[in-house]
Amino acid sequence: MSGGVDSSVAAALLAEQGHDVIGLSMQLYDQTEGHASFGSCCSIDDLHDARRVAAAINIPHYILNFERQFNEQVVSNFVREYTSGRTPLPCAHCNSDLKFATLVERARGFGADAVATGHYARVEQDASAGRYRLMRGVDPAKDQSYFLFSLTQDQLARAVFPVGDRPKDAVREYARLRSLPVANKPDSQEICFIPDHDYAGFVAKHADGVSTRATGTGVVVDEHGRVLGTHAGIHRFTVGQRKGLGLTSSPTGAPMYVLALRPADQQVVVGPKSSLERTTLTASGVNWIVEEPPGPIRVAAQIRHRHQAAGATVRALGDAQAEVVFDAPQIAITPGQAVVFYEHTTVVGGGWID
Amino acid sequence: MNDSHMRVYFDYNATTPLASEVAAAVARTSQDLFGNASSVHYFGQQAKAAIDEARSAVAALINADPSEVVFTAGGTESDNFAIRGAADAAEPTGRRHLIASAIEHEAVLNTLKALARRGWRTALVPVDQSGRVSPDQLRSAMADDTALVSVMHANNEIGTIQPIAELAAIAHERGAVMHTDAVQTAGKIPVDVRALGIDLLSLSAHKFNGPKGVGAIWIKRGTRLQPILTGGKHERNRRAGTENVPAIVGMGVAARLAIGKMSAEAARVSALRDRLEAGIVRTVPGTAVNGGVSARVPNTTNISFDRVEAESLLIALDLEGVAVSTGSACSSGTLEPSHVLRAMGLPAHRTQNSLRFSLGMFSTEEEVDRVIEMMPRLVEKLRGLTRKTATA
Numbered sequence: 001m002s003g004g005v006d007s008s009v010a011a012a013l014l015a016e017q018g019h020d021v022i023g024l025s026m027q028l029y030d031q032t033e034g035h036a037s038f039g040s041c042c043s044i045d046d047l048h049d050a051r052r053v054a055a056a057i058n059i060p061h062y063i064l065n066f067e068r069q070f071n072e073q074v075v076s077n078f079v080r081e082y083t084s085g086r087t088p089l090p091c092a093h094c095n096s097d098l099k100f101a102t103l104v105e106r107a108r109g110f111g112a113d114a115v116a117t118g119h120y121a122r123v124e125q126d127a128s129a130g131r132y133r134l135m136r137g138v139d140p141a142k143d144q145s146y147f148l149f150s151l152t153q154d155q156l157a158r159a160v161f162p163v164g165d166r167p168k169d170a171v172r173e174y175a176r177l178r179s180l181p182v183a184n185k186p187d188s189q190e191i192c193f194i195p196d197h198d199y200a201g202f203v204a205k206h207a208d209g210v211s212t213r214a215t216g217t218g219v220v221v222d223e224h225g226r227v228l229g230t231h232a233g234i235h236r237f238t239v240g241q242r243k244g245l246g247l248t249s250s251p252t253g254a255p256m257y258v259l260a261l262r263p264a265d266q267q268v269v270v271g272p273k274s275s276l277e278r279t280t281l282t283a284s285g286v287n288w289i290v291e292e293p294p295g296p297i298r299v300a301a302q303i304r305h306r307h308q309a310a311g312a313t314v315r316a317l318g319d320a321q322a323e324v325v326f327d328a329p330q331i332a333i334t335p336g337q338a339v340v341f342y343e344h345t346t347v348v349g350g351g352w353i354d
Numbered sequence: 355m356n357d358s359h360m361r362v363y364f365d366y367n368a369t370t371p372l373a374s375e376v377a378a379a380v381a382r383t384s385q386d387l388f389g390n391a392s393s394v395h396y397f398g399q400q401a402k403a404a405i406d407e408a409r410s411a412v413a414a415l416i417n418a419d420p421s422e423v424v425f426t427a428g429g430t431e432s433d434n435f436a437i438r439g440a441a442d443a444a445e446p447t448g449r450r451h452l453i454a455s456a457i458e459h460e461a462v463l464n465t466l467k468a469l470a471r472r473g474w475r476t477a478l479v480p481v482d483q484s485g486r487v488s489p490d491q492l493r494s495a496m497a498d499d500t501a502l503v504s505v506m507h508a509n510n511e512i513g514t515i516q517p518i519a520e521l522a523a524i525a526h527e528r529g530a531v532m533h534t535d536a537v538q539t540a541g542k543i544p545v546d547v548r549a550l551g552i553d554l555l556s557l558s559a560h561k562f563n564g565p566k567g568v569g570a571i572w573i574k575r576g577t578r579l580q581p582i583l584t585g586g587k588h589e590r591n592r593r594a595g596t597e598n599v600p601a602i603v604g605m606g607v608a609a610r611l612a613i614g615k616m617s618a619e620a621a622r623v624s625a626l627r628d629r630l631e632a633g634i635v636r637t638v639p640g641t642a643v644n645g646g647v648s649a650r651v652p653n654t655t656n657i658s659f660d661r662v663e664a665e666s667l668l669i670a671l672d673l674e675g676v677a678v679s680t681g682s683a684c685s686s687g688t689l690e691p692s693h694v695l696r697a698m699g700l701p702a703h704r705t706q707n708s709l710r711f712s713l714g715m716f717s718t719e720e721e722v723d724r725v726i727e728m729m730p731r732l733v734e735k736l737r738g739l740t741r742k743t744a745t746a
Contacts, residue, residue: 022673060672060673062669062672064665065665105739106663106666108739109666109670109735109736109739110666110669110670110673111670111673111735
């Protein structure tokens with residue numbers, strides 16, 4: 001229970017259905033040292049909100065301290081990815097490495113059969129094959145299956161998503177009907193542990209000890225290696241970025257975009273929008289939710305949270321790798337983000353873009 | 355497990371249930387004695403008389419003179435008053451140094467930190483593996499300008515009783531004021547301010563079946579102490595603010611009850627505690643009792659469970675209807691392992707896998723046996739998961 005409306009309603013629905021529900025909230029970072037600005041997910045106010053909701057629906061509630069695990073499994077990875085010229089997806093790591101790993105384990109210690117969250121996704125067991133299937137939530141604007149692609153069969157078997165079969169409006173309406181204290185609370189945005197959205201500042205502050213790569217300055221070059229300017233660290237950029245390049249003029253006069261980040265020589269490569277287009281990608285750490293396909297299959301592949309999944313052919317390469325060939329070029333395929341394969345609304349699998 | 359009568363409450367060091375006599379007195383006073391104790395008229399006099407009776411009762415609990423007892427809003431205020439008040443009073447004399455033990459309650463430790471930010475030098479005296487402050491260590495920590503030494507009478511997490519009289523003598527050799535936080539001993543074991551040889555003592559009513567939000571500080575006559583709450587002339591100019599008459603009356607009743615039954619209760623509760631401790635250590639492998647057992651308050655035991663996160667075990671117990679606590683303050687914002695166990699030099703894993711069981715007035719043998727019976731199963735279940743993770 002994050003203290004937000006979705007997990008609050010998830011808990012309330014289960015309690016109403018007569019399940020024996022235990023409310024758990026994760027404390028993920030130190031909140032003693034005056035983080036007064038924390039306004040997003042998991043701040044101390046949110047933990048209080050979670051407690052108030054638990055009291056309102058009459059379930060026990062506990063705060064589990066996962067600061068160490070969060071730092072090791074999510075924050076370090078986040079910083080390492082940025083300093084390696086990649087754009088991380090911490091929520092997906094948090095789901096597969098923390099919520100549906102450490103948290104589930106703890107909950108089992110308390111006798112829980114399953115762990116429910118407020119994710120907009122659906123899970124069901126395939127009657128014939130026995131495998132668990134992951135599907136998009138019914139509200140297309142809120143679907144979060146993209147962030148859950150790396151859940152294993154064991155993890156899916158213990159996952160429950162009570163709001164996945166409802167539109168967001170209905171979830172809020174239910175919260176109001178039940179007079180949950182968070183019914184009108186705004187949705188959380190962005191990355192919970194960086195509420196001021198200053199990712200570059202966060203990475204610079206946490207880079208020591210996590211990454212051996214410097215977050216130092218470097219040059220901005222075009223596709224032909226010509227130096228166009230300087231920059232204050234590659235961790236400040238993401239592929240497809242247009243603003244903040246610090247270029248006084250573009251050689252062609254057309255807008256310039258970040259095409260690639262080269263951590264080895266601290267270079268930011270820029271070029272015109274057309275150069276952002278790619279038709280193929282490879283992915284690592286691939287997780288197949290269906291049986292791993294023996295040959296190429298047709299999917300709709302989604303390359304970031306707000307991307308319209310596009311027709312593609314995907315082929316498993318072995319060693320948890322896969323190759324994706326899109327029918328049409330895609331803009332800004334970004335290393336570090338997930339590529340998730342769908343068949344209609346069902347998640348076939350996914351991996352991390354190389 | 356929603357029936358509170360089916361639940362086991364073994365967290366008396368956090369707070370205690372009200373004695374029924376106390377609850378009745380608080381209710382009666384709230385109804386009948388609404389007067390402001392500072393008022394000249396009948397209503398004021400009635401309230402004042404009730405406070406004075408409570409003051410006598412609290413004084414009797416600690417072998418003090420009633421005129422030396424000042425009511426406060428609880429143990430934390432009493433600790434603040436003792437330390438800040440003594441520091442303020444000593445400042446003109448040039449003394450700028452404060453000492454406490456490393457295992458004090460946050461009310462003491464954080465008050466020292468606050469004064470350190472205002473230029474005071476502070477020192478924390480270490481404890482040995484049993485959790486006892488060594489007099490020699492205190493002696494070497496003392497400075498010529500030490501204004502105050504604060505060492506708790508018994509520790510809230512492990513129950514170890516400190517050699518206060520010996521420590522007070524050392525403090526006095528160098529002209530420092532001696533304060534002891536007796537929140538965990540008052541009402542459990544005899545507390546005699548004269549025998550302890552101290553100058554200031556903190557008390558809290560809700561630790562001995564009294565109401566929350568009321569406590570007292572004993573200020574030995576002649577001790578120089580600046581008030582920290584300024585305002586009207588309440589409590590002989592020492593603590594401003596209209597007195598919380600019902601709570602103070604409740605504290606007085608709780609004090610009288612404690613005086614009456616202390617020796618019998620101490621024997622009864624310590625037998626239960628020993629039974630619980632021995633039962634757990636016998637039936638659960640990989641357990642160890644933390645802190646010295648020879649000088650300990652009768653109601654407390656602190657036990658480490660190998661390969662179990664205390665946080666998980668506490669929750670598992672609560673879901674079975676048993677309320678205990680961990681030493682560490684995890685849910686309040688930090689993952690700090692218990693500063694008490696750390697100060698005792700215990701290895702890191704033992705500072706994060708320990709539970710405190712503290713018993714009291716309403717604890718029964720049947721409850722003790724129920725907890726002993728469930729512990730092996732709960733611990734094994736959590737350990738099984740840990741093992742699986744480790745090999746995954």
